Amino acid sequence: SAVISQKPSRDICQRGTSLTIQCQVDSQVTMMFWYRQQPGQSLTLIATANQGSEATYESGFVIDKFPISRPNLTFSTLTVSNMSPEDSSIYLCSGRMGWTSTDTQYFGPGTRLTVL
Amino acid sequence: GNSVTQMEGPVTLSEEAFLTINCTYTATGYPSLFWYVQYPGEGLQLLLKATKADDKGSNKGFEATYRKETTSFHLEKGSVQVSDSAVYFCALYNAGGTSYGKLTFGQGTILTVHP
Numbered sequence: 503s504a505v506i507s508q509k510p511s512r513d514i515c516q517r518g519t520s521l522t523i524q525c526q527v528d529s530q531v532t533m534m535f536w537y538r539q540q541p542g543q544s545l546t547l548i549a550t551a552n553q554g555s556e557a558t559y560e561s562g563f564v565i566d567k568f569p570i571s572r573p574n575l576t577f578s579t580l581t582v583s584n585m586s587p588e589d590s591s592i593y594l595c596s597g598r599m600g601w602t603s604t605d606t607q608y609f610g611p612g613t614r615l616t617v618l
Numbered sequence: 619g620n621s622v623t624q625m626e627g628p629v630t631l632s633e634e635a636f637l638t639i640n641c642t643y644t645a646t647g648y649p650s651l652f653w654y655v656q657y658p659g660e661g662l663q664l665l666l667k668a669t670k671a672d673d674k675g676s677n678k679g680f681e682a683t684y685r686k687e688t689t690s691f692h693l694e695k696g697s698v699q700v701s702d703s704a705v706y707f708c709a710l711y712n713a714g715g716t717s718y719g720k721l722t723f724g725q726g727t728i729l730t731v732h733p
Contacts, residue, residue: 506661535720544707544725545662594661596721603650603711604669607721611661 504529506610508595514616515585522581523613525595530575531608535596536568539612545594551578585617620645624708624724631698631731639693639727641682641708649712651675651684651691652721656705665693665706698731705729 505528515521525534534551549557549570557570572578582589595610625640643651653665653675666675671686680695691708708724 545723547720550720603648606664606667607652607711608664609654609662 503606504531504597504599504608506595506597506608508593508610508613510613511611512614512616514618516618517586519585520581520583521585521615522579523593523595525578525580525610527576527597527608529599531597532575532600533598534572534578535607536570536578536580537594537596537609539592539594541591548580548593551580582615585615587617590615590617620649620710620712620722622708622710622722622724624706624727626727628728628730631729633700633731633733634697635731637693637695637698637702637729639706639708639729641691641693641724643689643691643708643710645689645710645712645722647712649710651682652709652711653680653682653691653693654707654709654723656707656726658704662707698729700731700733703729703731 507526509524536548537545538548539545547560548563549559551557551570551572553572567583569581592612592614594612598607599605621644623642650669652667654662655665656662666677668675668684671684674683682691682693705726705728707726710722
């Protein structure tokens with residue numbers, strides 16, 4: 503299994519600023535992901551964080567807005583850039599051990615972001 | 619592509635009532651199916667999973683059976699408790715095609731259990 507922690511757990515930010523969220527996994531995971539959960543909504547995949555290379559973004563998400571780093575198998579960061587109130591969401595980090603359908607995907611506790 | 623549809627909520631029950639949350643899916647091949655639970659103010663936790671047809675996943679009194687013929691994975695519990703109040707997400711993982719490595723989530727069902 504894997505335990506995932508995120509920092510900060512919550513933040514209130516001003517419009518136009520940027521926030522970097524850190525994700526730490528207690529064991530090596532093959533794949534890491536970043537999700538957004540808007541109030542009362544389901545989870546939307548932002549991107550797959552690739553170790554040592556550029557992240558793979560889903561439709562509707564771009565690197566300039568959500569730059570992601572993954573320097574090793576246990577750590578990743580997501581930056582929310584030039585924030586607006588529409589970016590107010592919970593941001594969740596996730597990791598899975600392998601690619602097969604039997605591998606479990608684990609989630610961090612989330613970072614609750616409010617943009618004023 | 620892959621998709622997951624859950625019954626609309628919110629669901630409100632009295633303690634010790636029987637719970638069913640419906641989940642149906644669309645996918646090619648042989649996906650794995652999951653139920654995740656999100657307690658208030660927390661992240662998602664895996665509740666149970668099933669990786670092939672007719673498998674039954676179970677945990678904490680919850681059960682779900684992978685029914686390929688009806689493309690369903692309904693969540694059930696015989697007697698709910700107040701502590702089961704949470705948001706429940708049905709999810710699908712398909713190792714093939716363009717969805718490789720990605721979970722597809724349903725919209726979530728809010729469950730509230732009253733004493």
